[in-house]
Each structure stands twice: as structure tokens, then as C-alpha cells.
Amino acid sequence: MGFTTVRKVKVGIVGCGNISDIYFENLVRFSVLEVVACSDLDSDKAYHAAEKFQVKNVFTVEEMLRSSEIELIINLTPPSAHASLCLDALNAGKHVYVEKPIAVTLEDGKKVLKLAKEKGLLVGSAPDTFLGGGIQMCRKLFDDGWIGRPVAANAFMMGHGPEGWHPNPEFFYQEGGGPLFDMGPYYITTLIFLLGSIRRVTASASVSFQERTIKSEPHYGKKIQVHTPTHISGVLDFEEGAVGTLVTSFDVWGSQVPRIEIHGTEGTLSVPDPNRFGGPIFLKRPGESDWEKIPILFGFTENSRGIGPADMAEAIVMNRPHRANGELAFHVLETMHGLLEASEWNRHYLLKSTCTKPELVPHVGFLLN
Numbered sequence: 001m002g003f004t005t006v007r008k009v010k011v012g013i014v015g016c017g018n019i020s021d022i023y024f025e026n027l028v029r030f031s032v033l034e035v036v037a038c039s040d041l042d043s044d045k046a047y048h049a050a051e052k053f054q055v056k057n058v059f060t061v062e063e064m065l066r067s068s069e070i071e072l073i074i075n076l077t078p079p080s081a082h083a084s085l086c087l088d089a090l091n092a093g094k095h096v097y098v099e100k101p102i103a104v105t106l107e108d109g110k111k112v113l114k115l116a117k118e119k120g121l122l123v124g125s126a127p128d129t130f131l132g133g134g135i136q137m138c139r140k141l142f143d144d145g146w147i148g149r150p151v152a153a154n155a156f157m158m159g160h161g162p163e164g165w166h167p168n169p170e171f172f173y174q175e176g177g178g179p180l181f182d183m184g185p186y187y188i189t190t191l192i193f194l195l196g197s198i199r200r201v202t203a204s205a206s207v208s209f210q211e212r213t214i215k216s217e218p219h220y221g222k223k224i225q226v227h228t229p230t231h232i233s234g235v236l237d238f239e240e241g242a243v244g245t246l247v248t249s250f251d252v253w254g255s256q257v258p259r260i261e262i263h264g265t266e267g268t269l270s271v272p273d274p275n276r277f278g279g280p281i282f283l284k285r286p287g288e289s290d291w292e293k294i295p296i297l298f299g300f301t302e303n304s305r306g307i308g309p310a311d312m313a314e315a316i317v318m319n320r321p322h323r324a325n326g327e328l329a330f331h332v333l334e335t336m337h338g339l340l341e342a343s344e345w346n347r348h349y350l351l352k353s354t355c356t357k358p359e360l361v362p363h364v365g366f367l368l369n
């Protein structure tokens with residue numbers, strides 16, 4: 001089952017760094033959009049991407065914003081540039097999809113949502129991994145009652161940070177980085193997609209290493225000062241009743257704890273890595289001694305980064321809600337700020353924002369020709 005695309009949404013990509021390759025590679029799969037231009041402050045990177053992925057135009061950011069052809073900007077800049085470029089794109093009359101987090105500060109996040117509303121434009125934000133087959137299947141099991149009423153959730157993202165592999169890792173240790181802002185969006189978005197919005201949070205946060213040494217090229221040996229917490233142990237209370245535990249860390253050398261588990265009155269669901277699109281999924285039901293491996297009945301189980309903006313492009317054409325949307329991303333942002341604030345102020349943080357659970361993707365061939 002599919003539908004005939006009425007028109008293609010013309011897209012411009014801003015930020016041709018580390019993550020951009022997978023977007024350029026994947027976006028050609030989606031007939032509802034076409035990448036017509038790319039841009040980067042470092043024009044060499046934009047020219048390199050244009051040549052590698054046969055993109056028609058290399059524009060400056062200003063040219064991109066002025067282009068009457070481009071309807072949707074995909075913002076793949078570092079977090080510190082997210083909000084300002086989103087605001088520029090919206091002011092130029094363009095829909096915008098931004099890598100995570102939607103903004104660094106809550107104030108900037110609010111400005112982006114407010115401007116989009118005033119202009120009648122859409123804001124989307126990564127992650128879009130929850131649109132992959134693994135997490136979609138978990139939601140289907142959850143909706144169909146396989147684990148009953150949710151009781152608790154555990155989520156762990158434990159490692160030693162990206163300075164061992166990322167070519168430009170400094171931003172991970174500035175405000176808007178750290179394990180919570182860098183990896184938290186995958187975990188918190190998935191928890192919200194499964195369990196609904198979060199009511200209040202509390203946490204303890206710390207910095208175990210004040211300085212980091214880059215172990216990747218081209219900055220091998222350079223020291224980075226750490227300006228954001230790198231180990232955050234949090235508790236999340238969901239509106240629907242479940243109590244969640246979330247630990248994100250760049251301060252540990254390894255971990256064997258599961259990434260996400262959802263415990264319900266009728267069973268436990270072992271949820272796959274929310275930074276990926278596939279499985280495995282395991283289910284444990286009362287009275288059964290073994291975990292059952294669950295087959296995945298949804299598409300997009302391979303690296304499908306770009307499905308979020310593709311869903312958004314179809315939403316623009318079909319005038320329907322999009323799934324990786326600004327309200328969800330803002331609720332995730334407020335949750336992350338709330339966790340840090342709770343640790344700093346020795347108290348729970350009560351969330352002011354809320355969001356609705358995005359709908360399941362409708363069928364296996366969704367968005368594909």
C-alpha cells in the first residue's frame with residue numbers, strides 16, 4: 001500500500017559534517033522530497049558533499065534562506081547553532097527539521113516553537129530512530145496489551161564519551177552536550193513514545209573528569225575542558241503512572257546493563273538500542289522461564305536516519321501531523337533541563353510542557369515508492 005506523491009518537497013541541508021553523510025545517502029530513498037542544495041560555514045565541506053552525493057547546488061546559508069525553491073531546511077549544525085538557524089529558516093518562510101537537541105536553552109526552544117506557530121510552519125527534530133522497526137514494534141506490543149499497565153522503566157546509556165572517534169568532539173563537553181543532551185534524546189524520546197509524557201523528574205549529576213584528551217584525528221592529543229555534567233542519574237515520573245530510571249554517562253568504561261526495559265503488570269519488554277532502528281526485542285511474561293524473541297513486523301530496521309524529515313515532508317504535502325515533531329523535542333529538552341536543575345537545586349522539577357504520543361507508522365512500505 002502506498003500513495004502517489006503529489007509533489008516533491010525541495011530540501012536544503014545546512015551543516016555537512018560527520019552526521020550529514022547518512023542523511024544524504026538515505027534521503028534519496030524517499031520520493032516525497034528532493035535535496036536540491038547543501039551549505040556549510042566551511043564551504044569545502046559543502047562542495048565535497050555536493051560532489052559525493054550529486055547535490056545540484058552549493059549555497060551560502062543566506063542563499064539557501066533566500067531560495068524560493070527550498071521549502072524545508074534540514075539543520076545538521078552543532079547544538080549551539082541549532083536554534084538560531086531554525087529561527088532564521090522560519091523567518092525566511094521555511095519549515096525546519098533540526099538534529100537533536102532542538103535547542104540548547106529552554107528559552108530558545110520556546111522561541112522556535114512560538115515562531116513556527118506564528119508563521120504556520122512545521123518544526124521537526126531528531127531523533128527519528130523511534131520510527132524504526134524496533135521501537136515501532138515495541139509500541140505495537142505495548143498498545144496491544146502484551147505487558148499490561150506500565151509500572152516502571154529502566155534506561156541506561158553508559159560509555160566513555162566520543163573523543164575516541166569523533167573528529168571534532170569539543171562540543172560534546174560544552175553546555176548542550178554531555179551524555180544527557182547528546183544521547184538522552186534517543187532514550188527520552190523512546191520512553192515518551194512508549195509511555196507518554198513526563199510529569200516530574202529528579203536527578204544527581206556530576207563531572208568525574210574535568211579534562212578530556214582527544215584520541216581521534218585530526219586533533220589527537222588536544223585537551224578539552226569539561227563544562228557540563230558527564231554522569232547523570234535520574235528518575236522520571238510519567239503522567240500515565242510508570243516510574244522511570246535514566247542513567248546517562250560518559251564517565252564509565254563499560255556496562256552490561258540493558259539499554260531500556262519497560263516493566264508492566266503483565267510482563268517485561270526488553271527494548272532495543274534507541275540509537276538504532278532495528279532489534280532485538282525480548283518479552284518476558286508471567287510464569288514463563290525464558291525470554292521470547294519477538295519478530296519485527298515493521299520496516300526501517302537498518303540505519304534509516306532521514307525518515308523523520310521524510311515523514312515531515314509527507315506531512316507538509318498531505319497536511320497531516322508529523323511524528324518527530326517540535327512539541328515532542330521540546331518536552332525532551334525540558335526533561336533534560338529539569339534533570340540538571342533538580343540536581344542543582346536538590347528537589348524535583350515539575351514539567352510545564354506536555355506532548356502527545358506520535359502515531360505508529362501505518363504500514364511496512366510507509367514513505368517508500
Ligand SMILES: NC(=O)c1ccc[n+]([C@@H]2O[C@H](COP(=O)([O-])OP(=O)(O)OC[C@H]3O[C@@H](n4cnc5c(N)ncnc54)[C@H](O)[C@@H]3O)[C@@H](O)[C@H]2O)c1
Nearest residue numbers: 015016017018019040041042076077078079081099100168
Ligand atoms: N556525529 C554523529 O554521530 C551524530 C549522530 C547523531 C546526531 N548528531 C548531531 O548532528 C549534529 C551535527 O553533528 P556532527 O557530528 O555532524 O558535527 P560536525 O561538527 O561534524 O558537523 C557540523 C557542521 O556544521 C557546520 N556549521 C556549524 N555552524 C554552522 C552554521 N551556523 N551554518 C552552517 N554550517 C555550520 C560546521 O562547519 C560542520 O561542518 C549535532 O547536533 C549532533 O548532536 C551527530
